[in-house]
Amino acid sequence: MSSSEQLFLESQRRIPGGVNSPVRAFGAVGGSPVFIASAEGAHVTSAEGRDYIDYIGSWGPAILGHAHPKVVAAVTEAATRGLSYGAPTELELRFAEAVSERYPSIELMRCVSSGTEATMSALRVARGFTGRSAIVKFDGAYHGHADCLLVKAGSGAATFGHPNSAGVPPAMVQHTLTAPYNDVPALEALFAEHGAQIAAVIVEPVAGNMGCVPPVPGFLEAIIRLCREQGAVSIFDEVMTGCRLAPGGAQERYGLSPDMTCLGKIVGGGMPLAVYGGRREILEQVAPLGPVYQAGTLSGNPIAVSAGLATLSALEPALYAQLEAYAARLEAGLAEAAARAERAVRVQRVGSMLTVFFRSEPVCSWAEAASCDTSAFARWFQALREGGVLWPPSQFEAAFVSAAHTEQDLERTLEVAAEAFSA
């Protein structure tokens, strides 16, 4: 059996940086990444056979825990009926019904294969619908790696110090306006100056990609109101928050109804599946009904949709109360342990997503997140890892509690975290 270190060395010969997505490379915390051999419940097992309590959760999808028996059964059963047809199925219909049941704002929707595709397509549709070009995104928010969105893009990009990617011609981002997260006056000023050109505002309703940053009261409401007043489309990018903060995501939690919504991660139950959808008249712009082109060979793939359906049906309302309680306990325990060790740390949490910021004041924006002590975070991360706890390897990410985490897992995590704060 090869060790993670050896696999990492070999992978670097064939795969850029040895990984298929940058944050996996541990660039922000040092050392070689943990190569995973298998996962079950809230635990992952590394290539060398070491067990870790996992808070990465595949970066969000694993809300039920890894290898949930119902999801595995649905996928295996579906596979025996063929892997892909390139023709519509009843599964896609049932999946769309299950999504709109939880998201009343989604009247019509399309399945795509990644969150990146969902946001990219949603923006195209919003531009087609409004006949306008400009879009607004917030500093530190990440909406996937479409060219026009790689501006001030948080976590992965921020972690690696290239907030604006090479390979993106200036013309691709000339219509992308940015404003600080949680700053209503700045957004009002953008609309005052460019209102007639703005097709859409896209927002993470709870930011997760600069670490967990909740919206200040009135911020999301202002986005929806300004869009409505000025004929722009409000887009909630709920790829991370969707089905995590409530069955109906952040929009259910905060009682809001955006024009469009993007989902991913949890809705695919660990398979490549994402969704964009929203108001009927907007989605009617999409081909073959309307003039906006968007397509996909593997869109609505039967295996992925089966995993999604099984996940949605296993996510009973009672589970959210448990997630909330466990995550609250983790939040309180981490804050207490940091205080005992006299560390300047702020724990921020919404539902089952949370971040331990190495800074004493609250974090409301990218500028504030960026002022954290990232080397203190890196040392804390490594101590957790040595103690058998796998935390997301960047200061600018959210950790996820799953329904499979047990009280024992939490207690063990808090013990290791307390030692790590004192180290």
Ligand SMILES: *Cc1c(COP(=O)(O)O)cnc(C)c1O
């Ligand atoms: C993960 C994420 C995306 C991108 O999804 P991929 O499936 O990685 O392309 C987009 N938006 C948000 C808010 C995300 O967290």
